[in-house]
Amino acid sequence: MKPSVGIVGLGLIGGSLAKAMKHFHLTSRLVAYDGSRESLLQARAEGVVDDFPQDPSQLADLFRGLDYIFLCCPVQVNLEYFRLLQGCTDRNTLITDVGSTKEDIMAAVRSMRAQSAFIGGHPMTGSEKTGYKASNPHLFENAFYLLTPAGLSDDQQLQGLLELLSSMGAIPMVVDPQTHDFFTAAISHVPHILASGLVNTVRCLDDSSGHMHTLAAGGFKDITRIASASPVMWQQISLTNRSSILQVLDRLLQELQGIRRSLADLDAVGIYDFFNQAKRYRDSFQDKGGRPLVQTYSVTVDVVDEPGIIAKIASTLSTHGINIKNIGINNNREDDPGVLEIVFYDKKSQQDSASLLSGLEYPVYVL
Numbered sequence: 001m002k003p004s005v006g007i008v009g010l011g012l013i014g015g016s017l018a019k020a021m022k023h024f025h026l027t028s029r030l031v032a033y034d035g036s037r038e039s040l041l042q043a044r045a046e047g048v049v050d051d052f053p054q055d056p057s058q059l060a061d062l063f064r065g066l067d068y069i070f071l072c073c074p075v076q077v078n079l080e081y082f083r084l085l086q087g088c089t090d091r092n093t094l095i096t097d098v099g100s101t102k103e104d105i106m107a108a109v110r111s112m113r114a115q116s117a118f119i120g121g122h123p124m125t126g127s128e129k130t131g132y133k134a135s136n137p138h139l140f141e142n143a144f145y146l147l148t149p150a151g152l153s154d155d156q157q158l159q160g161l162l163e164l165l166s167s168m169g170a171i172p173m174v175v176d177p178q179t180h181d182f183f184t185a186a187i188s189h190v191p192h193i194l195a196s197g198l199v200n201t202v203r204c205l206d207d208s209s210g211h212m213h214t215l216a217a218g219g220f221k222d223i224t225r226i227a228s229a230s231p232v233m234w235q236q237i238s239l240t241n242r243s244s245i246l247q248v249l250d251r252l253l254q255e256l257q258g259i260r261r262s263l264a265d266l267d268a269v270g271i272y273d274f275f276n277q278a279k280r281y282r283d284s285f286q287d288k289g290g291r292p293l294v295q296t297y298s299v300t301v302d303v304v305d306e307p308g309i310i311a312k313i314a315s316t317l318s319t320h321g322i323n324i325k326n327i328g329i330n331n332n333r334e335d336d337p338g339v340l341e342i343v344f345y346d347k348k349s350q351q352d353s354a355s356l357l358s359g360l361e362y363p364v365y366v367l
């Protein structure tokens with residue numbers, strides 16, 4: 001029997017979960033609630049959600065007895081909905097959230113001695129875009145999805161959630177909340193603060209004609225893309241992961257002080273080392289290889305970015321019986337040798353496509 005699912009917060013992440021669950025036919029019934037009625041109406045019109053409460057007072061009734069409830073609002077709002085919904089659910093309902101910080105919500109849920117089971121969750125995928133309109137059913141494919149059960153659910157419930165997430169293409173991984181928050185402070189939260197800090201720096205230094213704004217090129221835009229994300233979401237992430245963020249921020253400031261000192265002292269070796277150490281570590285990520293637990297088979301094709309090019313390559317491969325798992329334009333030529341990345345299901349398809357495409361006019365890189 002497929003599970004019944006409720007989603008509170010039908011934005012980028014909640015909307016993507018709903019679309020993925022519908023796309024992969026994973027639910028018997030999917031209901032949702034969001035502060036935006038427009039999103040709910042659109043989702044129902046698209047067949048993504050089956051029902052939604054007409055007003056917030058009906059939320060508890062509509063969500064009673066569901067197998068899973070996903071809380072997908074900003075982190076502090078998720079806790080408010082947990083408080084509300086745990087009162088109308090029992091141990092048979094597993095409540096989970098998608099918030100970017102975990103210690104805070106896990107501690108609050110534990111201290112509440114709630115009736116319902118809870119597993120913290122955090123998909124390590126997303127974007128700077130917000131709202132249902134930006135959601136996409138394939139968002140979780142090949143993405144790590146961190147889970148913090150911390151003893152607030154039983155084994156069967158954890159197993160069920162692992163299976164549900166895997167069916168959407170995600171790669172679930174169990175971690176403890178403290179480790180989660182420290183890791184994400186370093187790889188996500190402090191980088192976000194830095195990106196916003198850079199944008200604010202240019203905003204303050206720009207002249208009255210906005211020349212810096214006009215001239216800002218690829219590098220600046222790449223490193224600051226995430227500064228366009230929701231300020232409410234990042235305010236709540238920052239407030240709920242203060243100690244880890246402060247710890248990592250202090251380490252970053254030390255790094256910046258170091259390069260500042262090297263510059264002030266005209267220490268050419270120190271300056272070189274700063275860039276060289278970063279380059280060597282950054283090169284070891286190789287984006288696709290940054291997921292060491294998952295074997296991916298991809299090629300990068302150096303093509304001219306022109307209309308119809310993806311269709312041409314896709315049809316060449318399909319004519320030769322090669323199935324494509326994923327295909328996408330890589331807009332950042334600084335990071336990769338080509339612009340078109342094609343992911344396959346197996347090594348044979350990867351090798352066959354590499355020889356096929358290099359036999360045409362395309363330079364192909366097997367990564």
Ligand SMILES: NC(=O)C1=CN([C@@H]2O[C@H](COP(=O)(O)OP(=O)(O)OC[C@H]3O[C@@H](n4cnc5c(N)ncnc54)[C@H](O)[C@@H]3O)[C@@H](O)[C@H]2O)C=CC1
Nearest residue numbers: 009010011012013034035073074075099100126127130131
């Ligand atoms: N944006 C991202 O890339 C990622 C976000 N997350 C986490 O996912 C959660 C949701 O983020 P997004 O989907 O990106 O944000 P979003 O802004 O796209 O969606 C949030 C949704 O919650 C609704 N909402 C906000 N307050 C509400 C309230 N009081 N009552 C009812 N609905 C309310 C909004 O109308 C919106 O539809 C956050 O906790 C965030 O930390 C996790 C991984 C990635």
Ligand SMILES: O=C(O)C(=O)Cc1ccc(O)cc1
Nearest residue numbers: 100123124125126127128226
């Ligand atoms: O846009 C990006 O690259 C992101 O990194 C999005 C993101 C934001 C918050 C998270 O907790 C996880 C992922």
